[in-house]
Every structure is written in structure tokens, then in C-alpha cells.
Amino acid sequence: MKKTKRRLLYQFIVLTLIGIVILPFSLYISVVIIPTIFPNFTELKSRYVITFLLFFGICLIYLIISFYFFMRIRRRIVHLQKSMQLENDRTELEPIEISQDDEIGELEESFNEMVQKLNESYQKELDEEKLRRTLIANLSHDLKTPLTAMRAQMSSFDQNEYAKEVRTMNNNIDDISHLIDSLLAFSLLSANKHPYEEENINLSRHLRSYIANWYLVFEEEGFTVDVDIQNEDIKISTDINMINRLLNNIVQNVLRHAHDGKYIKFELNNQAIIISDKGRGLSEDSKGSGAGIGLKIMDLLAEKLGFNLNFKEDSGLVVTINFDE
Amino acid sequence: MISVLYVEDNVEIGEWVERELVDSGMTVTWLKSGDEAVSLAENHELVILDVMLPGIDGFTVGQRIKNKYADKPLIMLTALGAVEDKVQGLGFADDYLTKPFSMEELIARINMLMRRQGQGQRQNEMIEIEHLKVYLNEHQVFDDRNDEEIRLTAKELKIFFFLLENKNQILTKEQIYEAVWNESYIAGDKSINVHIRHLREKIEDDSSQPKIIETIRGIGYRVRL
Numbered sequence: 001m002k003k004t005k006r007r008l009l010y011q012f013i014v015l016t017l018i019g020i021v022i023l024p025f026s027l028y029i030s031v032v033i034i035p036t037i038f039p040n041f042t043e044l045k046s047r048y049v050i051t052f053l054l055f056f057g058i059c060l061i062y063l064i065i066s067f068y069f070f071m072r073i074r075r076r077i078v079h080l081q082k083s084m085q086l087e088n089d090r091t092e093l094e095p096i097e098i099s100q101d102d103e104i105g106e107l108e109e110s111f112n113e114m115v116q117k118l119n120e121s122y123q124k125e126l127d128e129e130k131l132r133r134t135l136i137a138n139l140s141h142d143l144k145t146p147l148t149a150m151r152a153q154m155s156s157f158d159q160n161e162y163a164k165e166v167r168t169m170n171n172n173i174d175d176i177s178h179l180i181d182s183l184l185a186f187s188l189l190s191a192n193k194h195p196y197e198e199e200n201i202n203l204s205r206h207l208r209s210y211i212a213n214w215y216l217v218f219e220e221e222g223f224t225v226d227v228d229i230q231n232e233d234i235k236i237s238t239d240i241n242m243i244n245r246l247l248n249n250i251v252q253n254v255l256r257h258a259h260d261g262k263y264i265k266f267e268l269n270n271q272a273i274i275i276s277d278k279g280r281g282l283s284e285d286s287k288g289s290g291a292g293i294g295l296k297i298m299d300l301l302a303e304k305l306g307f308n309l310n311f312k313e314d315s316g317l318v319v320t321i322n323f324d325e
Numbered sequence: 326m327i328s329v330l331y332v333e334d335n336v337e338i339g340e341w342v343e344r345e346l347v348d349s350g351m352t353v354t355w356l357k358s359g360d361e362a363v364s365l366a367e368n369h370e371l372v373i374l375d376v377m378l379p380g381i382d383g384f385t386v387g388q389r390i391k392n393k394y395a396d397k398p399l400i401m402l403t404a405l406g407a408v409e410d411k412v413q414g415l416g417f418a419d420d421y422l423t424k425p426f427s428m429e430e431l432i433a434r435i436n437m438l439m440r441r442q443g444q445g446q447r448q449n450e451m452i453e454i455e456h457l458k459v460y461l462n463e464h465q466v467f468d469d470r471n472d473e474e475i476r477l478t479a480k481e482l483k484i485f486f487f488l489l490e491n492k493n494q495i496l497t498k499e500q501i502y503e504a505v506w507n508e509s510y511i512a513g514d515k516s517i518n519v520h521i522r523h524l525r526e527k528i529e530d531d532s533s534q535p536k537i538i539e540t541i542r543g544i545g546y547r548v549r550l
Contacts, residue, residue, distance in 0.1 A: 137405060141377045144404035145335055148425035152341030155428065173425055181406035202512070205499050212495040212544050227543025233512040241409075248408045 007102035008073070015069060019062055026058035076104050080111060092119050132191060136184050143180050147173050178256065182293040189300050196239050196304060203234040203323075207268050210244065214251060218264060221255060226265035234270060236323055238305060246301040250275050250319050253294050261316055271324040278316040327351045327439055330369035332362050332386070333402070334379050342373075345428045351435075359386035366390045366397060371435060374418075376403040391417045398438035402426065452489060454550060455537050457528060459489065466528065480505060481524045484517075488538065488548040497545040521546060 030051040076099050083096045095112040098105050151173055154166050211227060218225050254264050258279020267274040295311075298319075302309035308322035329346055333339040334357050343355045354369060356362055359381040366372050372390055376383040387401055401418040403410070411421045420434050452459045457475075458467045464482055466475045477485065483505045488496060498517040499510040525532035539547045 137377070140406075141404040144424040145338070149335065149337040149341075151425045151427070152337050155341060155345065170427070177406065177423070177425055184405075185407050204512070205497070205510075208497045208544055209500065212497050212500075212541075215495045215541065215544065216493070225541075225544075229543060245409060252408065 005102045005106050007100070008104065011069065015066060019066075022058060022062060026055055030054040073104065076100075080104070080108060084111070092122060129192075132188065136188055140180065140184055144177060147177055179293070182297065186293055186297050186300070189297060196242065198237050199240055200235060200237050201240060203236050203273075204229050204232050204268060206240070206243075207266065207273065210247060211266055217255070221259065222262050223255075224263050226263075228265070228267045230267070230269045234268065238323070242301055242305050246298060246305065246307075246321065247273075247275075249294060249298050249301065253298075254279065254317075258316060263316070271322055273321040273323070274318060275321075276314070276316055276318040281313040281317050327371060327435065328369045329353050329435070330356070330362065330365055330372045332356045332359055332373070332378065332383070333375045334358060334377075335375075342428075342431070346432070346435075349432055359383060362386050363389050363393065366394055369397075371398045371400070371438060373400045373402065373431075373435075376401055376405075388417055396442065398435075398442055400431075400434060400438070452550065454489075454548070456530070457537065459485075461486070461489075475527055477524065477527060480520055481527070484520055485524060485528075485538075485548075488546060489550075492548050492550045495541050495545045495547045501546065 079099075080096070083094070086093065093115040095115050096108055098108050098112075151170070154169055157166055159166065208227070208229060211225065215225060251264070254275070254277045258264075258277035260280075261278030263278040265274075265276045267276075299309060302321065305323075308320075310320040310322065312318040312320065327350075329351050331339070331342060331346070331353055333342065333355070336357075339355050339357065343353045346353045354365060356365070357379075359374070359378045362372070362374070363386065372387075374383050374387050374390075376387075378386070383401065387399055390397065391399055398419045399417075400420045400422060402422050402424060404424045405411075406423045411423075419438055422431060422434065450460065450462060452461065453469070456469045458469050459465075460467070464486070466477060466482075466485070467473065468475055484501060487501060487504045498514075501517055502508075502510040502514065521538060522532070525535050525538060529535045529537055537548060539549060541547060
């Protein structure tokens with residue numbers, strides 16, 4: 001183990017020794033030497049005054065030096081502390097310059113070593129995440145390609161004679177495709193180590209823009225859209241991307257499993273976002289178990305957000321996202 | 326006769342798409358890798374790219390083509406079905422189809438993109454909407470029927486043009502406010518409603534039944550072209 005630096009310790013010892021020596025010495029000078037040099041000041045009172053002033057002056061100078069010594073150290077400690085703070089948008093710490101070759105310098109060195117380890121670990125996480133995404137993209141491609149090829153083959157069937165069979169096969173191909181999407185999304189989500197990043201947002205405004213973005217799709221599918229934002233100024237602190245993913249999942253669920261209802265309603269109040277449709281609800285086994293995975297994904301997202309997710313049936317499915325703890 | 330550049334490495338899918346597109350009256354150049362795609366893109370009116378390609382990755386090829394020929398319609402074909410992935414892809418592509426897609430959908434999207442592109446050339450100078458002629462560069466709006474200019478205030482013009490620039494999209498009052506006034510929208514501000522009302526009174530035949538500026542209840546406004 002490296003020998004710990006002792007420069008600060010020595011400086012402190014020197015300062016103390018100076019104090020121990022100088023203070024009594026200055027007292028001695030004031031009391032003994034001054035009257036000898038200035039014999040005129042024999043008057044007791046003025047002698048006491050000068051003695052006191054001299055002594056006091058030297059103490060003051062000593063105090064200033066000590067204070068300066070202390071402040072220099074404090075400044076370096078504060079600088080170190082500031083370097084340790086992570087601003088909200090930075091995820092990597094930067095190493096700092098070693099200020100001096102002493103005890104605090106060693107502290108700074110240790111800090112730099114830790115910064116390096118942290119950055120390496122974070123980089124490793126990013127690399128892992130990237131690898132996972134690549135694997136999943138490849139998997140998705142490998143699964144969907146034969147499906148597409150099947151669709152291609154089916155186009156060469158005699159449409160008149162086998163119309164019903166072709167239609168059924170097409171529906172099955174769609175179902176498998178959606179199931180693959182859900183499974184892969186779920187797999188990514190449950191392994192996701194990405195930190196939940198909070199931001200302050202105006203939820204009323206955000207929801208409105210969100211609905212505006214999806215509106216064209218609703219229109220294309222012949223849906224009626226109802227919007228009831230009860231308060232224009234609902235503010236929350238949350239991860240925007242995650243909330244969007246949760247909403248995306250709910251909306252896609254409505255488009256896929258409640259399509260016949262041709263209706264979607266968005267409600268926002270101080271406690272919750274409520275999305276309702278006029279589909280067949282949860283009870284009917286609509287389109288197989290694709291809906292099951294979809295719900296599981298919603299649960300997972302809501303959990304990460306710290307929100308409470310609730311499903312109810314009332315002329316359709318009603319999903320309540322409760323964000324008010 | 327639409328000329329399509331199609332890049333797909335899978336033979337079964339490629340043969341199918343090529344055959345169907347040719348059957349519907351297009352000329353198709355089918356490449357199995359992205360290597361020559363950027364150079365061949367010049368001679369074709371529309372490009373269809375598979376995202377997963379051997380060699381140079383489809384996304385990269387797509388970005389290069391878009392950088393070189395910004396106005397050339399580009400459709401990306403992908404296996405990833407999540408909305409978030411589509412949003413990332415649409416960053417530069419004009420459309421994004423998930424595999425397994427249906428041929429009808431592909432052909433419909435091609436036609437729509439080609440139609441939109443044809444209109445795009447014209448729209449840089451003048452837009453016709455209902456009974457209005459809007460000159461974008463001169464910032465003037467004329468009534469088609471009597472050739473009279475409709476005088477709008479600076480803010481009304483800005484609002485109207487912002488809606489036109491983002492035609493067919495629904496814009497929330499926050500988006501309109503911030504684009505036109507260049508400051509943050511404060512909740513409860515009613516000035517947008519007022520301006521739109523005045524705007525309607527000037528440009529619509531019947532401002533209580535607006536045909537040009539549509540209100541989407543609870544969300545925002547839209548101009549449809």
C-alpha cells in the first residue's frame with residue numbers, strides 16, 4: 001500500500017508550532033523588550049496599551065494565516081464535492097485534475113479511480129443493451145421473414161376457389177405477427193435496465209398533443225374520438241417515453257381488440273388518465289392470447305412508472321391509469 | 326408508369342413483390358443488397374428498402390438516399406412492429422411498413438406517396454383551399470370568386486399559415502401559440518380561440534360551420550387539404 005501523503009499534516013504541525021512559539025514570544029517581547037527599547041513609555045497605562053496592541057496584532061496576523069490555511073483546504077474539498085455531483089442530463093462523471101500532491105490530492109486520485117470504474121460499468125450496460133436490441137431485431141426479422149414469404153406464396157393460390165382459406169390464413173399470419181411483436185417488446189421491457197428518467201411535464205398538454213398525433217389513425221379506422229380534459233394545468237413528474245409507451249400499448253390494444261366498437265374516449269382528471277372503448281371487453285377471448293401479453297406489458301410499464309393500473313368493464317373496456325399516489 | 330427501386334435480400338419475398346408491382350403497372354429494379362442502391366436511386370421515382378440487409382444496413386442506405394435526394398419518396402420495410410420503432414424509422418423515411426405486409430397496402434402507400442409528391446411541386450407557391458387562393462411567399466389570401474384580397478392581421482396570417490404548413494395534422498392550441506408568439510403557452514390563455522374566431526369570420530362563408538379551419542373538440546384545430 002502506498003504511503004499516505006503527509007504534506008498537509010506537516011503544514012498543520014508547522015502552523016501549530018509557530019503558534020506555540022510565536023504567541024508566548026510576542027507576549028515576552030511586548031512585556032519585556034518594548035519597555036527597554038522605548039524607555040520613555042514608562043507610564044503604566046501607555047505601556048499596557050502598547051503591550052496589548054502588539055500582542056493583539058501578532059495574534060491577529062497568526063489568526064489570518066491560520067484562516068487562510070483553512071480556507072484553501074476547504075476550497076479544495078468543496079471543489080471535490082461539486083465534481084461528484086451528477087447533473088440531471090449527464091450520466092458520466094469526469095475525472096478531476098489533481099490539485100496538489102498531498103492528502104487531499106490522494107482523495108482526488110481515489111475519486112478519479114472510482115469515476116473510471118463507474119464509467120466503465122455504465123458503458124458496459126449500454127453495450128449490453130445495444131446487443132440485446134440487435135439480437136431482438138434480428139430475431140424479429142428471422143421470424144417475420146417466413147411469415148411474409150407465406151403471404152407471398154398465398155397470393156399464387158386460386159383466389160376464387162380458396163378465398164375463405166386464404167382469408168383465414170391471412171388472419172392467422174397477422175395474429176402470429178402481433179404476438180411476435182408483443183413477445184419481443186415484453187422481453188426487451190423486462191430485461192431493460194435503463195434508468196427511469198424523470199421530467200416535469202404538464203400532463204394536460206402532453207395528453208392533448210398525444211391524442212392529436214394519433215388522431216389521423218383513429219380517423220382512418222373510422223373511430224369516434226371523445227376527449228375530456230377536466231383540468232388544463234395538471235402537472236406531474238414522470239418519464240415521458242415510458243408514459244408514451246404505456247399509452248401506445250393501450251391505444252393499440254383498443255385498435256386491435258375493440259375495433260368493432262369504433263370508439264375511444266380519453267379522460268383526464270387530477271388523479272388519473274382514463275381510456276375507454278366500446279369493444280367486447282376482457283371476458284371474450286378476442287384474437288387469442290395476444291391480448292394477454294399486451295396486458296402484461298401494460299402492467300410492467302405502469303409498475304416502472306409507479307402508477308396504478310386498473311381494468312374495468314362498462315360497455316367496453318375502461319383502463320384507468322392512476323398517477324396520484 | 327412509376328419506376329420503383331426495390332431492395333430486398335430474401336428471394337421469395339422479392340419475387341413476389343416484383344411480380345405484383347409489375348402486374349400493377351410499375352417498372353421495378355430489384356436489388357438484393359444495398360451496395361448500388363444509392364447510385365441507382367437517381368433513375369427511379371420511388372425507393373422501397375428492407376431494413377435488414379446483408380452488407381450495408383438498410384437504415385444507413387436509406388439515410389444516404391434521403392440525404393442525396395430529399396424529395397424522392399422512400400418506404401422502409403421492417404420486421405419490428407412497435408410504434409416507438411416506427412417513430413424512429415419515420416425520422417427520415419416517408420413511410421414505414423411492417424412485415425408481413427399485405428400487397429394491397431404496399432401498393433396503396435406507393436400510390437399515395439406518388440400523389441403527394443406530385444402535389445408537392447406545386448404547393449411551394451400557391452395553395453387552393455375551398456374558395457381561397459393562398460400565396461405563400463407573398464403572404465396573401467384571395468377569395469377565388471371575386472379575386473378580392475382578404476386582409477388578415479399579422480397574427481391571423483401567421484396562425485393560418487402555420488395550420489397550412491402542417492396541413493392535415495391536428496395542432497393543439499399550445500403548439501399554435503408557441504409557433505406564432507414564440508413564447509411559452511400559459512394554461513388558460515384564450516387568445517388562440519379569439520384569433521381563430523376572427524380568422525373564421527374573415528375567410529369562411531359561414532363561420533359557425535367552418536369548412537376550412539376545422540375544430541377537433543378537446544384537442545385542437547386542423548386545415549384539411
